[in-house]
Amino acid sequence: MIEVYYNDLLNCFNIRDNKTKRYLGHTKLLKIKGKFQVDEIGRQRVLSEGKRNLHAFCVGEFFSGECDVNTYHRAYYNPYTTTSFIDYFSKEKLEDDEYYILFINKDVFYKKIPTD
Incomplete structure:
Protein backbone atom coordinates (compact mmCIF):
# COMPACT_ATOMS: atom_id res chain seq x y z
CA MET A 1 0.00 0.00 0.00
CA ILE A 2 1.12 3.52 -0.77
CA GLU A 3 0.14 7.06 0.18
CA VAL A 4 0.04 9.82 -2.42
CA TYR A 5 -0.06 13.51 -1.54
CA TYR A 6 0.63 16.80 -3.28
CA ASN A 7 4.00 18.46 -2.65
CA ASP A 8 3.76 22.25 -3.12
CA LEU A 9 7.52 22.73 -3.04
CA LEU A 10 8.21 20.31 -5.89
CA ASN A 11 4.91 20.96 -7.72
CA CYS A 12 4.19 17.23 -8.04
CA PHE A 13 2.79 14.26 -6.09
CA ASN A 14 4.91 12.40 -3.54
CA ILE A 15 4.60 8.65 -3.05
CA ARG A 16 5.46 6.95 0.23
CA ASP A 17 5.04 3.51 1.76
CA ASN A 18 1.90 3.37 3.92
CA LYS A 19 3.48 1.29 6.69
CA THR A 20 7.06 2.56 6.91
CA LYS A 21 6.25 6.11 5.71
CA ARG A 22 9.41 5.79 3.60
CA TYR A 23 9.54 8.15 0.62
CA LEU A 24 9.41 6.19 -2.65
CA GLY A 25 9.44 8.94 -5.27
CA HIS A 26 7.47 11.68 -6.94
CA THR A 27 5.46 11.99 -10.11
CA LYS A 28 3.11 14.19 -12.10
CA LEU A 29 1.07 11.26 -13.43
CA LEU A 30 -0.14 8.24 -11.45
CA LYS A 31 -3.16 5.98 -11.11
CA ILE A 32 -4.08 4.05 -7.97
CA LYS A 33 -6.99 1.99 -6.69
CA GLY A 34 -7.72 3.36 -3.23
CA GLU A 40 -8.96 15.38 11.38
CA ILE A 41 -6.38 16.11 14.11
CA GLY A 42 -3.93 17.32 11.45
CA ARG A 43 -6.67 19.38 9.82
CA GLN A 44 -7.50 21.03 13.15
CA ARG A 45 -3.81 21.85 13.62
CA VAL A 46 -3.82 23.61 10.22
CA LEU A 47 -6.83 25.66 11.31
CA SER A 48 -5.39 26.61 14.70
CA GLU A 49 -1.78 27.28 13.61
CA GLY A 50 -2.44 28.58 10.12
CA LYS A 51 0.38 26.40 8.75
CA ARG A 52 0.16 23.54 6.28
CA ASN A 53 1.01 19.99 7.35
CA LEU A 54 0.65 16.58 5.78
CA HIS A 55 -2.79 15.37 6.85
CA ALA A 56 -4.67 14.65 3.61
CA PHE A 57 -3.71 11.99 1.08
CA CYS A 58 -4.89 9.00 -0.92
CA VAL A 59 -4.11 5.46 0.22
CA GLY A 60 -4.10 2.55 -2.17
CA GLU A 61 -2.23 0.35 -4.60
CA PHE A 62 -0.65 1.08 -7.96
CA PHE A 63 -3.12 0.33 -10.71
CA SER A 64 -2.86 0.18 -14.48
CA GLY A 65 -5.77 0.29 -16.86
CA GLU A 66 -7.77 2.73 -18.91
CA CYS A 67 -7.05 6.34 -18.12
CA ASP A 68 -9.56 8.34 -20.13
CA VAL A 69 -9.77 11.42 -17.93
CA ASN A 70 -13.11 12.29 -19.58
CA THR A 71 -14.71 9.41 -17.64
CA TYR A 72 -13.40 10.71 -14.29
CA HIS A 73 -14.66 13.41 -11.92
CA ARG A 74 -12.43 16.03 -10.34
CA ALA A 75 -11.77 15.79 -6.60
CA TYR A 76 -11.05 18.75 -4.33
CA TYR A 77 -9.80 19.34 -0.79
CA ASN A 78 -9.11 22.52 1.16
CA PRO A 79 -8.80 22.27 4.97
CA TYR A 80 -10.26 25.76 5.41
CA THR A 81 -13.45 25.10 3.46
CA THR A 82 -14.03 21.31 3.54
CA THR A 83 -13.65 18.55 6.12
CA SER A 84 -12.97 15.84 3.54
CA PHE A 85 -12.29 15.35 -0.14
CA ILE A 86 -15.29 16.40 -2.20
CA ASP A 87 -16.40 16.42 -5.83
CA TYR A 88 -15.12 19.68 -7.34
CA PHE A 89 -18.40 20.55 -9.07
CA SER A 90 -21.21 18.93 -7.07
CA LYS A 91 -19.48 19.50 -3.68
CA GLU A 92 -20.64 16.03 -2.58
CA LYS A 93 -18.44 14.34 0.01
CA LEU A 94 -16.37 11.44 -1.31
CA GLU A 95 -17.31 8.66 1.06
CA ASP A 96 -15.13 5.79 2.26
CA ASP A 97 -15.74 3.90 -0.98
CA GLU A 98 -12.91 2.65 -3.12
CA TYR A 99 -12.10 4.63 -6.24
CA TYR A 100 -9.79 4.62 -9.21
CA ILE A 101 -7.79 7.77 -8.49
CA LEU A 102 -5.87 9.56 -11.19
CA PHE A 103 -3.21 12.18 -10.40
CA ILE A 104 -2.36 14.54 -13.27
CA ASN A 105 -0.07 17.53 -12.69
CA LYS A 106 -1.76 19.34 -9.75
CA ASP A 107 -5.22 17.78 -10.16
CA VAL A 108 -6.83 14.69 -8.68
CA PHE A 109 -9.57 12.81 -10.53
CA TYR A 110 -11.65 9.85 -9.37
CA LYS A 111 -14.04 7.23 -10.64
CA LYS A 112 -16.05 5.03 -8.31
CA ILE A 113 -15.23 1.34 -8.62
CA PRO A 114 -18.39 -0.53 -9.58
CA THR A 115 -19.57 -3.08 -7.02
CA ASP A 116 -20.65 -6.51 -8.18
Missing part, protein backbone atom coordinates in the same frame (compact mmCIF):
# COMPACT_ATOMS: atom_id res chain seq x y z
CA LYS A 35 -9.45 5.76 -0.86
CA PHE A 36 -9.30 9.41 0.11
CA GLN A 37 -8.16 10.08 3.66
CA VAL A 38 -8.08 13.20 5.88
CA ASP A 39 -6.62 13.12 9.38
